[in-house]
Amino acid sequence: MIRRAPGLGILLAVLACSTSTPTTAQDATSIPFRDDGWYRWQFDAVATTAELCCHVWHNQRPVPTACDLDRDGLSYGHFSDGEVDGSGRAKATGEHQPMSLFARVENGVITRLQPVSPSCEVRTDRPWTDLGRVSNADSLAWLQKADETTMAIALHAGAEARNELVHMARSGRDRKTRQDAIFWMGQLRIADTRDELIDLIEHGDSEGIREQAIFSYAQSPAEDRTRVLIHIVEDTRRDMHDRKKALFWLAQADEGDGIDYIQALLTQR
Numbered sequence: 001m002i003r004r005a006p007g008l009g010i011l012l013a014v015l016a017c018s019t020s021t022p023t024t025a026q027d028a029t030s031i032p033f034r035d036d037g038w039y040r041w042q043f044d045a046v047a048t049t050a051e052l053c054c055h056v057w058h059n060q061r062p063v064p065t066a067c068d069l070d071r072d073g074l075s076y077g078h079f080s081d082g083e084v085d086g087s088g089r090a091k092a093t094g095e096h097q098p099m100s101l102f103a104r105v106e107n108g109v110i111t112r113l114q115p116v117s118p119s120c121e122v123r124t125d126r127p128w129t130d131l132g133r134v135s136n137a138d139s140l141a142w143l144q145k146a147d148e149t150t151m152a153i154a155l156h157a158g159a160e161a162r163n164e165l166v167h168m169a170r171s172g173r174d175r176k177t178r179q180d181a182i183f184w185m186g187q188l189r190i191a192d193t194r195d196e197l198i199d200l201i202e203h204g205d206s207e208g209i210r211e212q213a214i215f216s217y218a219q220s221p222a223e224d225r226t227r228v229l230i231h232i233v234e235d236t237r238r239d240m241h242d243r244k245k246a247l248f249w250l251a252q253a254d255e256g257d258g259i260d261y262i263q264a265l266l267t268q269r
Contacts, residue, residue, distance in 0.1 A: 033105040038069055038128035043139040044157045045099035046188055053120040069102060069114065069124035099155055102128065110146030115155055136161065150177065154184035162189060166196050179212045186216030194222060211245050218249035226257045
């Protein structure tokens with residue numbers, strides 16, 4: 001399940017899709033959002049073993065439930081049948097998977113986006129317009145009509161989405177956009193954005209950006225995340241704020257090597 005750290009409980013809302021007949025590239029690029037309402041299209045997403053579904057909490061565990069497009073504030077997250085690493089993070093399959101995107105359009109503008117996984121049940125008061133399977137390039141182009149697109153962009157497989165996400169992290173229109181992009185680099189695209197994320201940790205242009213990059217790496221599925229955090233803590237040339245944040249997330253991770261390191265620090269004479 002996607003999470004910031006034990007006790008923080010990041011939960012994200014997601015919906016489901018069904019396979020549709022692909023549209024041609026010519027058709028896809030020419031389709032405008034003519035009417036208000038919900039639209040759905042399908043694209044190739046980055047690899048993950050886990051489904052993204054809406055859920056409710058029962059006995060302190062998330063239980064999948066139908067995603068209601070007409071409700072705000074739904075909880076959602078990753079669900080997996082055991083394909084996780086030692087910290088509970090879902091392992092990637094290495095293969096792209098289909099994903100759907102629900103977009104609510106008002107006055108020609110996308111006002112809400114909901115990514116979807118194939119197994120999740122979806123409901124809404126009104127039927128949605130199905131735009132079918134489209135290329136990732138077309139899907140990304142349509143997202144230019146929306147705000148709050150960071151997660152949706154991060155989910156798209158391929159270099160174009162990766163480069164757009166990195167651009168947002170480095171040169172986004174505001175701090176929130178940059179921080180969101182940095183977060184999703186770690187959560188969804190650590191394999192192809194690792195070097196960029198490390199560079200932001202090392203050379204981020206503000207304390208807040210470096211802090212977010214440290215947090216993102218700490219919460220990523222990168223196998224060397226503990227080693228990277230320890231390196232930050234031990235580097236006396238770094239800003240003390242950065243070192244303190246690395247130590248904090250090292251303690252929050254509750255992983256073997258990190259706990260051993262902290263215990264050693266506490267018992268030093």
